[in-house]
Amino acid sequence: MLNYSTSEENYIKAIFHLQRQDGTVTTNELANELKTKPASVTDMMKKLKAKKLLHYQPYQGFRLSNDGNKVALGIIRRHRLWEYFLAEKLKFSWDEVHEVAEHLEHVSSKKLVDKLDEFLGFPRVDPHGDPIPDANGKIEISKKICLTELSFNTPAVVSSVSDQSSEILELLEHKKITIGTKLEIKKKFDFDNSMEVRIGRQPAFTISKQLAENIFVTSSPTLLPNGEGKRNK
Amino acid sequence: MLNYSTSEENYIKAIFHLQRQDGTVTTNELANELKTKPASVTDMMKKLKAKKLLHYQPYQGFRLSNDGNKVALGIIRRHRLWEYFLAEKLKFSWDEVHEVAEHLEHVSSKKLVDKLDEFLGFPRVDPHGDPIPDANGKIEISKKICLTELSFNTPAVVSSVSDQSSEILELLEHKKITIGTKLEIKKKFDFDNSMEVRIGRQPAFTISKQLAENIFVTSSPTLLPNGEGKRNK
DNA sequence: TTAATATTTTAGTTTTGTCTAAAATTATTT
DNA sequence: AAATAATTTTAGACAAAACTAAAATATTAA
Numbered sequence: 108m109l110n111y112s113t114s115e116e117n118y119i120k121a122i123f124h125l126q127r128q129d130g131t132v133t134t135n136e137l138a139n140e141l142k143t144k145p146a147s148v149t150d151m152m153k154k155l156k157a158k159k160l161l162h163y164q165p166y167q168g169f170r171l172s173n174d175g176n177k178v179a180l181g182i183i184r185r186h187r188l189w190e191y192f193l194a195e196k197l198k199f200s201w202d203e204v205h206e207v208a209e210h211l212e213h214v215s216s217k218k219l220v221d222k223l224d225e226f227l228g229f230p231r232v233d234p235h236g237d238p239i240p241d242a243n244g245k246i247e248i249s250k251k252i253c254l255t256e257l258s259f260n261t262p263a264v265v266s267s268v269s270d271q272s273s274e275i276l277e278l279l280e281h282k283k284i285t286i287g288t289k290l291e292i293k294k295k296f297d298f299d300n301s302m303e304v305r306i307g308r309q310p311a312f313t314i315s316k317q318l319a320e321n322i323f324v325t326s327s328p329t330l331l332p333n334g335e336g337k338r339n340k
Numbered sequence: 341m342l343n344y345s346t347s348e349e350n351y352i353k354a355i356f357h358l359q360r361q362d363g364t365v366t367t368n369e370l371a372n373e374l375k376t377k378p379a380s381v382t383d384m385m386k387k388l389k390a391k392k393l394l395h396y397q398p399y400q401g402f403r404l405s406n407d408g409n410k411v412a413l414g415i416i417r418r419h420r421l422w423e424y425f426l427a428e429k430l431k432f433s434w435d436e437v438h439e440v441a442e443h444l445e446h447v448s449s450k451k452l453v454d455k456l457d458e459f460l461g462f463p464r465v466d467p468h469g470d471p472i473p474d475a476n477g478k479i480e481i482s483k484k485i486c487l488t489e490l491s492f493n494t495p496a497v498v499s500s501v502s503d504q505s506s507e508i509l510e511l512l513e514h515k516k517i518t519i520g521t522k523l524e525i526k527k528k529f530d531f532d533n534s535m536e537v538r539i540g541r542q543p544a545f546t547i548s549k550q551l552a553e554n555i556f557v558t559s560s561p562t563l564l565p566n567g568e569g570k571r572n573k
Numbered sequence: 574t575t576a577a578t579a580t581t582t583t584a585g586t587t588t589t590g591t592c593t594a595a596a597a598t599t600a601t602t603t
Numbered sequence: 604a605a606a607t608a609a610t611t612t613t614a615g616a617c618a619a620a621a622c623t624a625a626a627a628t629a630t631t632a633a
Contacts, residue, residue, distance in 0.1 A: 348619090
């Protein structure tokens with residue numbers, strides 16, 4: 108497999124994340140995400156198209172090709188394995204791992220990454236609850252939904268928290284909610300959109316609308332192949 | 341402390357290593373070491389001089405300044421800690437660690453490096469037996485000498501092997517010599533420059549001139565401050 | 574101590590990735 | 604549907620880090 112520059116990798120990764128939500132990604136979206144200018148994005152899109160990593164017609168937006176997706180999954184694998192390493196082994200706190208992993212992810216030795224994976228015991232999710240692609244690029248896509256969209260009496264696992272301010276962390280700690288917590292919704296109140304939540308067999312307690320909006324959960328994870336949507340092999 | 345580009349760091353590191361032997365480093369030496377052209381070296385020397393990392397007058401060679409030395413020791417600290425991690429935790433073999441560490445060393449988060457150091461148990465030497473600078477840039481300078489220069493009946497520790505071919509590794513394994521082995525010389529033969537060596541209390545055995553020339557040992561390590569040779573503080 | 578040789582520096586290009594400003598295209602209104 | 608606005612692309616410039624070829628300086632040898 109070929110090697111890509113740090114800059115190319117950052118573009119590929121950003122497109123991968125944006126197209127999860129959008130399908131196709133626009134120049135301005137990407138420029139905004141990468142804190143760069145639209146003109147720079149266009150330049151890079153031409154380059155990535157020439158390398159067959161994305162589909163792109165001028166003015167029509169772009170999305171990753173099959174190859175592009177594979178490259179993206181490799182970068183995400185490295186990023187999330189390093190995040191796991193930093194949190195689990197080096198005792199970085201949950202909200203510090205991302206920034207350092209942004210740098211480590213660009214060290215692209217296949218052997219390093221696979222041995223790191225083994226050393227860590229083949230973790231399935233990173234410290235934010237996001238799934239880690241395996242050595243073949245397979246990733247468990249667990250449809251992550253906001254707690255506000257979860258149905259009644261459906262057990263789900265907290266997989267991520269969008270806000271990462273110390274205020275929300277304080278509140279989550281008090282309510283004993285962390286990544287991996289299993290919970291279900293018992294009641295919703297239309298008046299203020301607050302809800303009653305229960306963790307395991309403990310008594311239910313109340314969560315505000317604002318808090319619920321920042322908590323994301325998964326129900327049943329599914330193993331999906333990489334690539335462009337077609338099942339390959 | 342400021343941040344330097346990967347390229348700048350590679351130059352600084354190379355000068356540091358070359359000036360151990362030479363005192364002052366020349367343009368051609370450095371170009372050769374970095375597999376680049378003399379003109380490129382001159383360009384970079386101007387840049388590093390402007391950043392006050394080295395002493396340099398055109399045509400007169402160069403050497404690192406006090407600040408330059410500190411930066412170099414930081415890079416070497418990162419490099420050797422990663423080498424230790426790769427060998428000790430990820431089970432890379434001794435001769436594979438250098439290449440991967442060449443990339444990891446440029447991730448310069450102070451917190452990452454200090455936490456890695458702690459996680460590894462503050463190792464004093466890397467897998468090649470070279471000393472690892474501590475968080476303040478202090479390094480144990482153990483005068484490393486070739487086995488051919490070691491005096492009779494002077495206990496010394498094997499600290500590195502210059503050649504790293506599989507042939508020499510096979511021979512070392514057979515003779516039960518690895519990094520860290522304590523040994524002393526009992527006899528030397530002028531005819532073929534072979535020598536009798538003893539490990540601990542075991543019976544002495546013979547080592548050829550060619551093998552001895554590739555084995556380096558240290559006697560008593562000393563803790564030296566960083567900087568330009570003056571004792572700072 | 575000149576002449577020849579080797580080393581080092583300068584000058585001018587190249588590549589990668591960025592930028593600004595202007596032109597082209599698409600989208601939105603009236 | 605024409606006019607206006609927003610988005611995207613092109614054109615031209617720049618900085619970093621490399622290179623080649625030529626000029627400048629140092630070193631060595633005759």
